[in-house]
Amino acid sequence: MKNIQKIGFLGLLFLIASCSTRKDAFLNRSFHSVTTKYNVLYNGKVAFQQGIDDINSKYEDDFWELIPIEPIKFKGNIVAAPKFNSGFGGPGAPIKKQDNQKALPPFEKAEEKAVKAIQKHSMNIYGKERNKQIDDAYLLLGKSRYYTERFIPAIEAFNYIIANYPKANLINETKIWRAKANIRIDNVELAIETLSILLRQPELPELIKEEAHTAMAMAYLKMDSIHRVKEHLWLATETSKNKVQRSRNMYVLGQLYAMEKNKDSATLVFQNLVDFKKAPYKFRIHANIELAKNSPSDSSTIALLDRFKKLIKNRDNRPYLDALYYQVGTLEEGRDSIDRAKEYYNYSLRAKEAKPKQKTFSYERLANIYFKDLDYVTASSYYDSVLLVAKDKQTLRIKRIERKAKNLASLRKYEEVLQRNDSVLKLVGMSGEERRKLFQDYIDKIKKADEEEAQKKLNAISFGNAFGGGSAQARDNKGKWYFYNVQSLGFGKGEFERVWGTRSLEDNWRWSDKTTRKEDAKDNVKISQKLARYELETYLKTIPSKPKEIDSLVYDRNKALFELGLIYKEQFKNTPKAISNLERLLSVNPDKELILPANYHLYQIYSELGDGKSEKYKNVVLTDYADTPFAKIILNPESELKENKEVDEVSELYKIAYRLYKDESFEETVCFITEVLPTLEDSLLIPKFTLLKAYAIGKYQRKESYIAALEKVAVAYPQTEQGKKALELIKRLKQ
Known part of the structure; x- marks a missing residue:
């Protein structure tokens, strides 16, 4: 019994002696290496892989745009140190216990484990690291910091490995990660230089080549060197050690060819991706969609339609039905099968898992179809639906649709007034x-x-x-x-x-x-x-009977006819509808205030058409309204041309000033407007010039100067849109 106790006591002493990180003995090295690899570092790598798996499974790509080569959305370059420790920590440095350790996100947990491995198990004796697992710990530390947006601390970790472990088996992987971190902080030239040196090494493993070429593509994409991006993506897709990244690289490569209108190359790449059975399904299904986008509108459309209808019937494709239905709609529209196209666009909208952005495209397609068919009211409703569904309303596409919707909104309003009042007035005119x-x-x-x-x-x-x-x-x-x-x-x-x-059961129960x-x-x-x-x-009882109510309906109907005539004439260039509304207006004996402009606009329309009817409306203006500006313009059209020419010249000057402002040449903007303003005389654009000048002053002068410039605009042009805007800004600045 005593011998057992002695053996146990000696074993305990032996274990305690082996725990020292300052003793360079075989037992110490083995103990800390094994403990690091199979305990702390193992748990850190498991947490890190969990974070990577979450990214691959949960990251939602916007396949309408160029998808990123690396599927991460960074909010900004954060360089703060870890919350749980500071720095790398030296041997024997204390470890701060986390109260919410279980709640740590995967990458932060991985970083914590890496720091723990370094602080508790590093054996840096006389400037040389004796624990062979510490370089792995630093690599895990750097990668974890990379995924938590702390790129500069990540580069510090990678540099530590490269400086202290030049012959480590993970040195090439470390150089790639350091290059990626440099790309993220815009040190693109440095990243390209280090990756180029790496790729010149002979007999690099295939996985390292694949990752290095992928990182090079990321660097050149940031420099907008698309030719070099495609070159390195081709090289990165020659192997498939990482099937997920290879699929992503192939898809990006196909998108780049499609953006350059190189349909043959895009089709080749997307077809290869469809045939790549190990690719994640989302890339393969969207590659099918891209194949349809790049196909010519010929006999091959029939085969594509059959292919897509089979994809639609496949139950595995339910999450992608909105995109599949939409693509069938575009194929049908390309064949001029408009009714079928509208049917499939509506299927896309009603798909159970329809995504908001996909809905915006389906609504826009339907709106464009109705707009082309001159059904502006229905088109307006669909454009409104786009704006209602769109999440990001600041894109150029959505802003363009918003402008179109605004133009159609007034048309739809007047069409509804016309239809409603016509119906009511028709009832008024009926017998009892x-x-x-x-x-x-x-x-x-x-x-x-x-x-x-x-x-x-x-x-x-x-x-x-x-x-x-x-x-x-x-x-x-x-x-x-x-x-x-x-x-x-x-x-x-x-x-x-x-x-x-x-x-109750009784008489008169109703x-x-x-x-x-x-x-x-x-x-x-x-x-x-x-x-x-x-x-x-x-x-x-809903039919109006009082003369005042009926007169109001007639007036609103006539005003709607006039406004619709102008909208169709000026905004939509729909001459037949403009003529129809204006001539109908004149046929119903409108108020005198509408007769003159209606005749003038009809004169203009028929004159442009070269139709002799223009003389009829010209005579009305010249005979009954000889003293009006409309008559003077008809008699002397050169005066109108001169006025329009002056407006065009001033507009060009404003464009120059605005271009200077957009280029952030604020002082030059102020100087240019100061020189131009005295030459404008009574131009309607003067308020716009003065407000732009105030904006430019606000960009490089003190707040007081900015407010003073705005006050000049507000006082000088109080009734204009610019004056009101200036007043609103002054109130905000003085709060």
Whole structure:
């Protein structure tokens, strides 16, 4: 027994002696190397791999844009040190225990484990590291910092390995990671130089070559050297040691060719990706979509349509149905099969997992189709839907759609006014008997529709019973009279209570004005509203009868006709619709204020068409409105041309000033506007010049000077848009 105790005591002393990190003995080196590799460092690598797996599985690529070569979204270059420790920590440095260790994100946990391995198990004796696992710990430390956006501390870790472990088996991997970190902080030239030296080494492992070429592509992409990006992506895709990264590289390569309109090369790359069975499915399905985008509109479209319809039927493709339906729609539209195209765009919108950005494209396609068909009202609704769904409203595409939607909004407003007022005025012009017949026909129609809907519900219950549904008693009663069928009777009773509420069995049970309980009062309101749909008087009393109301409808209708004529003429260049609205306006005897401009615009339209009808409207203006500016312009068109020319010249000057401002040449902007303003005389663009000058002053002078410049604009041009904007800015600055 004593011998066992002695052996145990000696073993304990032996273990304690081996724990020292300052003793260069075989036992010490082995103990710390094994403990580092299979305990602390192992847990850190597991956490790191979990973080990588999360990125690969959860990162959502925007396949409408050029996807990133490395799937990370960084918010900014953060260089703060770790929260749990400072620096690398030397041997024997204390470790701060984390209260929320379990809640640490994977990369932060990996970093913590790397720091722990360095602080507790580093054996730096006389300037030489005796623990062979410490270089792995530093590499894990640097990679973890890279993924938490602390690139400068990450580079410090990588540099430590390169300086102190030049012959380590992970030295090449470390150089690649250091280059990637340099790319992130815009040291692109340094990254390219170090990677070029690395790639010149003979007999590099395939994985290292693949990763180095991928990093080179990232560097050249940041420099917008697309030719070199494609070159290195080709080289990176020659092997497939990392199947996920190879798939991403192939997809980016195909996108770059597509952006350059090099359809043959893009098709080759995307087809290779489709055939790459080990690629993640999302890349393969989107490669199929890109193949369709790059296909010519010829007989091959039929084969593509068949291919996509098979993809749609595949249950595995449910998450991608919105994109697949959309692409079929574009193929059908390319074949001028517009009805089929609209059908598939709507399928795309109704797909269960439809993504917001995909919806914006489907809505835009539908809007463009209706716009092309001159159905501006429907097109306006679809453009509004784009703006409603879009998450990022600052892109050029969405801003362009927003401008188009604004132009269409006024058109849609006036079209709705015209349609509504025309309908009401048509009813006003009918006789009493005609109105009654019209509304009675409508009431009969909705009654029939309601009865059919109720019958459908009843049939659904009955058919359900016929196929085994319902209770045994209900099944025994099927096929008998309505009141003997338990299910049908129950449905009828429920429908009665839903409409009429709880009613006593008494005379005049339908009357809503007799004394009832409080519970019945609410039911009576609902019943009255429902029954009002079937009452002729409900509709007859809505028709206006007072002269003032009718005159208001006529005025609004005429104003809508005039505005629509101008919108179709000036904004949409739709001459037939412009003529139709303006001529109809003149046919209904509008107010005098509308007669002159309507005749003038019709004169302009027919003159541009070279139609002799222009003389008719010209004579009206010259005869009845000889003293107006419109008549003077008709008699002397050169005066209008001169005025337009002056406006164009001033606009060009403003463009120059604005270009200087956009180029951040603020002092030059102020000097240019100061010189130009005295030459503008009474131009309408003067407020724009002065406000731009104030903006430029605010960019390089003190706040007080900026406010003073804005006050000049606000005081000099209070009624203009620029004056109001200046006043609003002054209020904000003085808060």
